Amino acid sequence: MDKKELSDTGREVTRAERILAVALALFLLIGGMRLAWTINSAFPLPDYSSLRSQFIPEALEREMNNLWQQNNNKLSALQRLQDEERELRQEYETAREEYRTLLDRGIDDKQKMARWEKARDEHRNSQAALSGTQAALRDFQNNILSPRESAFREAEARFHERFAQLNSQRNRRAGVALITYALAVFALAIWVSGLFRTRPLLSRYAVIGTSFLGFGAVQTLVVTYQVAYPFLRGLIPVEWVVSLGGSGLSIAGIVFLKNRLLSAEAVRNRRLWKKSCPLCGFPLPGNFCGRCGAVQQEKCCACGLLTSRFLPWCRECGSRLADCSEHS
Ligand SMILES: [Zn+2]
Numbered sequence: 001m002d003k004k005e006l007s008d009t010g011r012e013v014t015r016a017e018r019i020l021a022v023a024l025a026l027f028l029l030i031g032g033m034r035l036a037w038t039i040n041s042a043f044p045l046p047d048y049s050s051l052r053s054q055f056i057p058e059a060l061e062r063e064m065n066n067l068w069q070q071n072n073n074k075l076s077a078l079q080r081l082q083d084e085e086r087e088l089r090q091e092y093e094t095a096r097e098e099y100r101t102l103l104d105r106g107i108d109d110k111q112k113m114a115r116w117e118k119a120r121d122e123h124r125n126s127q128a129a130l131s132g133t134q135a136a137l138r139d140f141q142n143n144i145l146s147p148r149e150s151a152f153r154e155a156e157a158r159f160h161e162r163f164a165q166l167n168s169q170r171n172r173r174a175g176v177a178l179i180t181y182a183l184a185v186f187a188l189a190i191w192v193s194g195l196f197r198t199r200p201l202l203s204r205y206a207v208i209g210t211s212f213l214g215f216g217a218v219q220t221l222v223v224t225y226q227v228a229y230p231f232l233r234g235l236i237p238v239e240w241v242v243s244l245g246g247s248g249l250s251i252a253g254i255v256f257l258k259n260r261l262l263s264a265e266a267v268r269n270r271r272l273w274k275k276s277c278p279l280c281g282f283p284l285p286g287n288f289c290g291r292c293g294a295v296q297q298e299k300c301c302a303c304g305l306l307t308s309r310f311l312p313w314c315r316e317c318g319s320r321l322a323d324c325s326e327h328s
């Protein structure tokens with residue numbers, strides 16, 4: 001009888017217990033996700049630099065750096081020559097203009113003419129140097145840099161392809177391990193929650209079992225999402241599917257819980273609790289309900305006193321009313 005009283009009080013879940021049950025599920029989730037993270041890091045990512053050196057030999061890399069450096073040096077030398085050529089051309093044009101202006105006024109200034117000629121020669125020399133340098137740079141770029149560069153780019157593309165391949169292989173393996181882990185934990189959680197519901201000693205703590213169940217379900221969802229996300233990202237709008245699918249599932253869950261709470265037995269118990277007729281909800285029935293006429297009390301076969309016929313145990317002597325109908 002003591003046991004029965006205990007389990008009856010245990011069935012009432014207070015708000016504090018519910019909050020603690022949610023907290024328990026969260027704490028379980030933290031540990032579970034930490035474990036999932038450990039499993040995930042047991043699958044190492046491919047070593048970027050060692051794989052790169054397999055596909056792109058160090059000598060090639062050094063050679064390319066050297067060639068790019070040379071190219072940059074040649075480009076800045078060319079830039080300097082271009083600036084110089086522009087300056088010399090301006091100088092030459094100014095000198096020519098000065099000489100011609102004087103010549104138009106009838107003055108043939110020999111000194112101005114010598115300056116013009118000198119500037120003209122200097123400009124010509126700089127033009128020659130510039131086009132020589134340009135030709136040399138084109139030659140260097142077309143015959144030395146480009147062929148080496150395309151060989152390098154090809155090796156680099158092969159490396160990137162292999163790296164992506166190894167990476168997705170690694171992700172697949174880790175994903176399988178993670179989902180296996182999550183499903184195993186979920187199965188374990190279902191088993192544990194079953195224990196809490198069915199074992200008499202544990203049943204008053206059934207809410208703990210519900211925490212395990214919630215933890216297992218949420219962890220499976222999170223892990224599946226994490227694993228599936230990189231594969232699905234390109235194929236479907238993952239966030240929309242998760243948002244709409246998750247909302248749908250949550251609403252279905254709420255409707256399910258609401259209906260379970262509205263089940264005939266739950267409604268009857270709540271009415272009893274509020275001291276109203278369990279069948280129609282009308283308050284404070286006597287021996288009969290004043291509204292629906294339902295019989296509320298019956299005689300206990302053990303003590304002969306009146307007790308509620310909707311409750312399993314006699315209020316007066318504590319006998320099981322079900323035993324009465326068995327005896328009769
Ligand atoms: Zn009634």
Ligand SMILES: [Zn+2]
Pocket residue numbers: 300301302303304305307314315316317318319
């Ligand atoms: Zn009795």
